[in-house]
Amino acid sequence: MTQTTHRVLRLLGLLEARTTWRGDELAERLGVTGRTVRRDVARLRDLGYPVEAEPGMAGGYRLGGGRRLPPLVLEDDEAVALVACLRMAALTGGDAVGEAALRALTKLDQVLPARLRAVAAAIDGATRAMPRVRPAVDLRVLEQLAVAQRDHNLVRFYYCKPRGGGGTREVEPARLITQGEHWYLQAYDREREDWRVFRLDRMRDLKPSTWRFAPREAPDHDFRRDLASRYECVMRVEVEVDAQRLEARLPAPYRTELEATATGCSFVVGAPTWDDLAWHLLSVSRDLNTALILPTGPAADAFRQALGRISRQATSVAQGRPPEAT
Secondary structure, three states: OOHHHHHHHHHHHHHHHOOOEOHHHHHHHHOOOHHHHHHHHHHHHHOOOOEEEEOOOOOEEEEOHHHOOOOOOOOHHHHHHHHHHHHHHHHOOOOHHHHHHHHHHHHHHHHOOHHHHHHHHHHHHHOOOOOOOOOOOOHHHHHHHHHHHHHOEEEEEEEEOOOOOEEEEEEEEEEEEEEOOEEEEEEEEOOOOEEEEEEHHHEEEEEEEEEEOOOOOOOOOOHHHOHHHOOOEEEEEEEOOOHHHHHHHOOHHHEEEEEEOOOOEEEEEEEOOHHHHHHHHHHHOOOOOOOEEOOOOHHHHHHHHHHHHHHHHHHHHHOOOOOOOO
16 A cells, blocks of 8 residues: 555545544644645545535645545455355354354445346345354454564463363464454463464463564464364264365365275374264265274274264164164
């Protein structure tokens, strides 16, 4: 954004904040001359903003005509993308993000030109969302973390583990990351003296501090190689399933390091719980002739126990008995 554009937007904000401004007041606020103020007012009028001016001691500048915004200038594909993204956010969550997206859709309809408004209405009317609940996103947390990262301020919060428990962390925020339905914070954990990735919906009692830190260069983060940062249950398995077929069956966020083998493929799989991980692998190896090769150790034992629970529940349902409690 150029300096001129930024100044014109500041001028618009001042005109919206008060009924009337004298020219010398605007010049002082913006740090420019009266001639520059008059030139910027002319730019706002060219953009369609109804800026009125009255001469004399009691006169000044003010927004007239109901302070209505001019049509928003967007290309067709930009309007379609904007409406689609807002609609998706509005329909897939009842949190602050979904509510804000719904309000933004309403406002967008008021400023789009008639032709694009018709396109947006068509997309809006044709869109439906499959029932699901995404992790709630707290816009206040997003704002606090973004400001702390910008100002290089330490942040403290209680971090909840997926299966209960947790602890207090003090971190140097580096960047916010989105992946799928989740928001993450990549930060340097001062107690562990290493980089970590935290899910925002697992943060509690977030407290940005006034203590500043010298920014570090954050390493590139590849979610495909870092399942352990997201999931408690992770292990490598091998199945007699073609690698391309596995890619179609198992979503990318749950697997990594996919490699072809002589009889199928091997990969690392992760999930919040062992039962979830078992269901993932059952969807992959649902063919009766598929062999599943597991490593030895606690991870494999926990996975087999999850398979046992699922098998007992399925047997109970098939026999008309209530499923066993897990």
